[in-house]
Amino acid sequence: MSSLSRTTTRLLAAAALSTGLAAQALPTQVTVTIENLAPAGGLAFAPLHLAFNNGSYDAFNLGQVAGTAIVSVAEGGAGGAWQAAFAAADPGAVRGTIGGPLFAGGSKTASYMVDSAANPFFTFAAMAIPSNDFFIGNDNPMAHRLFDTAGQLQVSSITVQARDIWDAGSEVFDPAASAFVGDNGLRADQGSVVAFNFAEFAGYNGLTTGAGYTFNSQLAAGTDVYRISFTAAPVPEPQTYALMLAGLAGLGWLARRRQARGA
Secondary structure, three states: OOHHHHHHHHHHHHHHHHHHHHHOOOEEEEEEEEEEOOOOOOOEEOOEEEEEEOOOOOOOOOOOOOOHHHHHHHOOOOOHHHHHHHHHHOOOOEEEEEOOOEOOOOEEEEEEEEEOOOOOEEEEEEEEEOEOOEEEEOOOOOOOEOEOOOOOEOOOEEEEEHHHOEEOOOEOOOHHHOEOOOOHHHOOEOOOOOEEOOHHHHHHOOOEOOOOOEOOOOOOOOOEEEEEEEEEEEOOOHHHHHHHHHHHHHHHHHHHHHHHHHO
8 A cells, every 4th residue: 555545544534533523422502492382371380490310310209298309399489409409319410490480472492511421311390380389390200311322312392281280289279378379478288299280270260460460271181381392412522623623634635735746
């Protein structure tokens, strides 16, 4: 093999290596869009608490007493205890909050840098309002695996229906003491367990909300109320860019050398 051929082979190998590195799991910028799909004049939602994670933290379970973490979401929407508990259980998780309240027809977007290999799962929680302690979220921490083992996004959206709304069972249902239509300072402990419940929203019909509109639930079990959508774009690391540029520069030099020899 001639010297020129060996040079060409090495440069092509370098270019292939750079392409291979770019194809590996890389930090990924994930854009999250949330939408309130509930009927106009109906449900609103407090800020969405979210985490890209390793699937190890389980915030609540159907039929069990709600812990302080999920209660901090369900009873006031602030979610400070949820965020702290997640950070303690899974320090490598990428956590965030997309602000609210989110009214019917509204949407919000935020972006996060995620290691798709370390944090392939997605967990979320948000208070549904008006309510005493209703919320949306996933009780199975591995319910939503966004990324496959190759780092490819495999879930484009999560849609929540009315039948999926949770009752934390921590606060007695009382419109006069409900957030968004009453005085939450009048709350009373319930001491029950986490259950599915959307029918009680009809108990708020006709009440004036904190946003000034008259509430009308209009919910059936299959009514879509919330959607979380995802788009992802890999972000090459600096060393990958360097290899790619080196390979391209080398191929350019080789082309010029050939032109010079042919002149």
